[in-house]
Amino acid sequence: MPGRFTVRPDDGDGTFGVWDGAVNGWRTTGQTLDVAERTKVDLDLQFNAHGPRLADDVRPVEPAQLIERAVAWESVELDTWLRDGGRWYGKIRDRDGHVTLVPQPDLRPAEDNA
Structure with missing residues (x-):
């Protein structure tokens, strides 16, 4: 991470x-x-x-997408993917506005986006 x-x-x-x-x-x-x-x-x-990171290691998601996070599969907003050490992380914003990076395996498409 x-x-x-x-x-x-x-x-x-x-x-x-x-x-x-x-x-x-x-x-x-x-x-x-x-x-x-x-x-x-x-x-x-x-x-x-x-x-500085390589440009290929950061992929903005435009527009941001509604996805689910593996904390009781709560809905969060994804706006950027980041590759670090060969692993991908999603930059997410939860419903309270908190921003964090979450490992890709802990994220999935929201049922509304599936």
Whole structure:
């Protein structure tokens, strides 16, 4: 799973930032948890452990599609595929607006799209 970037509390003031493990430093600070999580995923789409990703490793889904995730097969929205280490991950947004990367085997077409 992509792991160069992590979300961490930044100064104990209730805000969060995105830590870049490749350079051992902050990419962002002073964000809410939701904004930091979205920033982390966006950075994971742009960079792997060695630098910028190859264009073939990121495939936007336009328009975004309704799919189901293997957490009780809840409906989520898929808007990008990412290949990392030979495995595919879907960038999904759940009904609460949280964004994350999920391994492809944990995703399936929604019955509405089948």
